[in-house]
Amino acid sequence: MKRKHKRLTFVGLALLLIAAAVGLILSAFEESIVFFHSPTDIVEKQVSPDRRLRLGGLVEEGSVEKKGDAVVNFRVTDMANAVNVTYRGILPDLFREGQGVVAEGTYVAGVFKADEVLAKHDENYMPPEVADALKKSGKWDEMSEEMKKQGHVSGETPK
Amino acid sequence: MIAEAGHFALTLALFVAIVQATLPMFGAHRGNGLWMAMDRPSAISQFLLIAFSFGCLTYSHVVSDFTVLNVVQNSHSLKPMLYKVAGVWGNHEGSLLLWVLILATFGSAVAFFGGNLPPTLRARVLGVQAMISIGFYLFMLLTSNPFERIFPAAIDGQDMNPLLQDPGLAFHPPFLYLGYVGFSMAFSFAIAALIEGRVDAAWARWVRPWTLAAWSFLTVGVALGSWWAYYELGWGGWWFWDPVENASFMPWLAGTALLHSAIVVEKRDTMKTWTIFLAILAFSMSLLGTFLVRSGVLTSVHAFATDPERGVFILILLMIVIGGSLALFAVRGPALRSTGVFKPISREGGLLLNNLVMSTGCAVVLLGTLYPLFLDAIGGAKVSVGPPFFNSVFIPLTIPMFMAMGFGPVLSWKRSDLVQASLRLKVAFIGTGVAIAAAWAFISDGPFLAIIGLALAVWLIISTLVELAERIKLFRAPLGDSLSRLVRQPRSSWGMTLAHLGMGVAIAGMAGAGGWKVESIQVMKPGEKVTVAGYEYTFKGAREGQGPNYTIIEGTFTVTRDGAEIATLKAEKREYPVRQMPTTEAAIYSLFLGDLYAVIGDADGVEGGYVTRLYFNPLVAWMWFGTLIMVLGGVISISDRRYRIGAPAKRAAKKPTAAAAKA
Numbered sequence: 001m002k003r004k005h006k007r008l009t010f011v012g013l014a015l016l017l018i019a020a021a022v023g024l025i026l027s028a029f030e031e032s033i034v035f036f037h038s039p040t041d042i043v044e045k046q047v048s049p050d051r052r053l054r055l056g057g058l059v060e061e062g063s064v065e066k067k068g069d070a071v072v073n074f075r076v077t078d079m080a081n082a083v084n085v086t087y088r089g090i091l092p093d094l095f096r097e098g099q100g101v102v103a104e105g106t107y108v109a110g111v112f113k114a115d116e117v118l119a120k121h122d123e124n125y126m127p128p129e130v131a132d133a134l135k136k137s138g139k140w141d142e143m144s145e146e147m148k149k150q151g152h153v154s155g156e157t158p159k
Numbered sequence: 160m161i162a163e164a165g166h167f168a169l170t171l172a173l174f175v176a177i178v179q180a181t182l183p184m185f186g187a188h189r190g191n192g193l194w195m196a197m198d199r200p201s202a203i204s205q206f207l208l209i210a211f212s213f214g215c216l217t218y219s220h221v222v223s224d225f226t227v228l229n230v231v232q233n234s235h236s237l238k239p240m241l242y243k244v245a246g247v248w249g250n251h252e253g254s255l256l257l258w259v260l261i262l263a264t265f266g267s268a269v270a271f272f273g274g275n276l277p278p279t280l281r282a283r284v285l286g287v288q289a290m291i292s293i294g295f296y297l298f299m300l301l302t303s304n305p306f307e308r309i310f311p312a313a314i315d316g317q318d319m320n321p322l323l324q325d326p327g328l329a330f331h332p333p334f335l336y337l338g339y340v341g342f343s344m345a346f347s348f349a350i351a352a353l354i355e356g357r358v359d360a361a362w363a364r365w366v367r368p369w370t371l372a373a374w375s376f377l378t379v380g381v382a383l384g385s386w387w388a389y390y391e392l393g394w395g396g397w398w399f400w401d402p403v404e405n406a407s408f409m410p411w412l413a414g415t416a417l418l419h420s421a422i423v424v425e426k427r428d429t430m431k432t433w434t435i436f437l438a439i440l441a442f443s444m445s446l447l448g449t450f451l452v453r454s455g456v457l458t459s460v461h462a463f464a465t466d467p468e469r470g471v472f473i474l475i476l477l478m479i480v481i482g483g484s485l486a487l488f489a490v491r492g493p494a495l496r497s498t499g500v501f502k503p504i505s506r507e508g509g510l511l512l513n514n515l516v517m518s519t520g521c522a523v524v525l526l527g528t529l530y531p532l533f534l535d536a537i538g539g540a541k542v543s544v545g546p547p548f549f550n551s552v553f554i555p556l557t558i559p560m561f562m563a564m565g566f567g568p569v570l571s572w573k574r575s576d577l578v579q580a581s582l583r584l585k586v587a588f589i590g591t592g593v594a595i596a597a598a599w600a601f602i603s604d605g606p607f608l609a610i611i612g613l614a615l616a617v618w619l620i621i622s623t624l625v626e627l628a629e630r631i632k633l634f635r636a637p638l639g640d641s642l643s644r645l646v647r648q649p650r651s652s653w654g655m656t657l658a659h660l661g662m663g664v665a666i667a668g669m670a671g672a673g674g675w676k677v678e679s680i681q682v683m684k685p686g687e688k689v690t691v692a693g694y695e696y697t698f699k700g701a702r703e704g705q706g707p708n709y710t711i712i713e714g715t716f717t718v719t720r721d722g723a724e725i726a727t728l729k730a731e732k733r734e735y736p737v738r739q740m741p742t743t744e745a746a747i748y749s750l751f752l753g754d755l756y757a758v759i760g761d762a763d764g765v766e767g768g769y770v771t772r773l774y775f776n777p778l779v780a781w782m783w784f785g786t787l788i789m790v791l792g793g794v795i796s797i798s799d800r801r802y803r804i805g806a807p808a809k810r811a812a813k814k815p816t817a818a819a820a821k822a
Binding site for chain 2: 009010013014017018020021024025027028029031032033034035036054066068069070088089090091093094104132
């Protein structure tokens with residue numbers, strides 16, 4: 001084999017690998033990308049019950065109900081609309097009424113069945129998606145100054 | 160005064176770095192020895208200044224000087240001493256100071272041990288190092304000054320994020336940074352080589368120990384982070400493909416590739432351009448990791464809000480470093496001549512395959528991590544790319560590599576024969592077959608992928624051992640002869656054997672914990688029993704207690720199997736009053752075949768019922784144990800004699816120069 005041919009073998013191998021990667025990526029993208037929705041999005045759009053999605057907003061004050069058997073129901077709101085959420089498990093340490101939350105799961109028959117409720121590593125943190133959802137619903141200005149600050153700057157930590 | 164002194168030393172270091180980045184570089188260009196000789200004193204003084212500055216900040220934290228803003232925001236008078244010290248880098252500004260301290264340490268190490276480096280190469284390496292320092296000093300002084308004062312002084316501090324008040328996480332950032340910044344050495348050597356227009360075996364021998372050190376540190380850092388997530392987040396998982404985790408994983412992938420390609424440069428004088436590219440890539444990924452974590456651009460499980468100005472600064476820095484180095488690479492790279500030729504089936508071919516898979520994997524992780532960011536920036540939908548994506552793309556890509564990893568070491572350089580190699584590995588083939596059959600027979604449920612993982616682990620472990628046995632002529636020479644061969648193996652061979660064995664053990668852990676985890680969520684009243692994977696957990700009740708700066712609810716579980724008591728688990732839920740923040744401390748008991756894992760949640764209902772989450776995580780501890788073996792391999796490999804004495808195969812190491820003795 002000439003030097004050029006050998007190089008071609010490797011280029012071919014590299015292309016094969018990249019092709020495999022692209023193929024895998026394309027097939028995975030279809031199924032495994034999760035879109036973010038605000039409560040208003042969910043109320044207004046038709047959401048397929050098969051599709052996993054993320055719901056973000058504030059935990060509505062007074063909406064958290066423990067149903068027994070580790071089931072918790074609560075409502076996530078962007079102050080314009082609210083969505084019922086049900087979750088079975090241990091809520092993240094920083095889950096609190098009136099605070100920002102992101103839940104992942106499916107929306108079936110008017111209830112968001114969460115299988116994951118995301119924890120934040122810092123109590124002063126407002127997920128940017130939630131801040132955006134509030135801005136979109138036009139309710140951002142009604143938020144307290146403290147909360148707005150959380151959407152931008154706050155103490156932070158590595159990792 | 161202390162804080163001002165620290166600030167002043169930091170500013171002074173900037174000016175020293177400016178000198179170091181210019182004079183030696185020009186000196187090397189013009190052949191002016193006097194200018195070149197500026198490199199070592201300035202690198203060492205940079206280190207002394209930054210060490211002093213870091214000492215000042217540490218002092219402020221230790222004595223809880225609440226006139227310093229950084230201390231007020233991240234410390235509290237009641238915080239235990241370990242976390243007062245760890246708190247120095249448990250925040251944005253302080254962690255940057257740690258970053259530049261490590262950078263300066265590596266720079267001074269070159270100055271110190273670099274006595275036998277060609278003067279022009281050393282001057283250029285240290286010059287490039289200083290350029291990176293300048294970027295970070297400016298970043299700190301302009302946007303993130305750790306020594307800022309607050310007036311009037313605060314009465315007490317706001318405490319450090321309780322999740323970070325943990326021994327595992329106290330040492331996670333230093334190790335991670337030692338890894339990230341360690342790759343700056345390979346980067347500086349690569350840029351210097353591009354300027355010099357020469358890459359040879361001696362160059363590779365210089366780069367490899369630094370890369371090995373960086374890789375070992377990074378491996379420890381990533382493992383500590385994952386271990387922390389495992390026991391502190393209480394989700395029973397150990398890797399979430401979170402952007403911040405990916406940020407540390409990408410440099411690891413690129414660094415692992417670099418580690419392997421540098422071998423080819425050293426031994427076979429080929430793949431030079433590619434190695435230079437990987438050196439640039441590894442450090443670029445480290446910078447990108449810093450950018451992702453420090454700028455708060457991504458929402459992640461552990462994202463923190465931050466100042467947008469900082470993000471823009473790091474982004475510009477990133478573009479200058481990556482863009483500049485790649486431009487230089489494009490201009491000078493093609494001029495590097497390789498002499499070694501090899502066939503696809505050869506040791507070089509195997510190492511190249513490793514490189515290709517590692518870089519493709521790195522690209523996949525990069526794409527998945529940045530895609531949501533990119534889509535958001537162009538005004539598209541908000542999406543998140545999570546574990547399903549990475550698992551279904553990354554894992555299939557690596558399977559062929561792990562298969563090839565068994566063959567690689569038994570192939571000879573230049574050209575080899577796959578059939579013959581397979582014959583030599585027949586024991587490994589048989590062992591793997593038996594393992595698959597056994598797994599199939601005994602484990603009825605669970606994903607097919609986990610069985611593949613287990614088979615790969617067995618394959619890798621046995622083939623690595625077979626290769627070692629062949630090298631020492633086990634069973635083919637008298638036993639004593641084999642043993643003396645075993646002892647006389649070069650340390651770099653030991654490094655390879657251990658690192659590959661460790662990888663095999665770690666894969667077994669990943670397959671077990673990923674594939675056969677058993678989870679059970681329920682409300683438990685005292686005395687209630689739940690059986691998880693054959694282990695019977697009895698909830699003994701919960702009590703309240705007090706820690707140094709937190710209160711606890713402690714739930715006690717006893718675990719029995721077939722009536723025999725195995726362990727008592729005490730899971731905690733802590734509440735830190737200063738930040739009003741609770742944390743979860745999972746109770747873990749490691750058995751040989753898996754971890755018993757219990758988490759206690761909120762009180763639920765009457766009669767002392769609590770939400771509990773119980774797991775059986777098969778083989779999970781193997782993952783960290785395997786990682787430790789890998790790191791041990793890296794460390795042993797660094798101590799190989801040929802890195803200590805600069806010259807290849809020089810038997811008598813009695814060079815009388817001081818630098819050689821120290822190196």
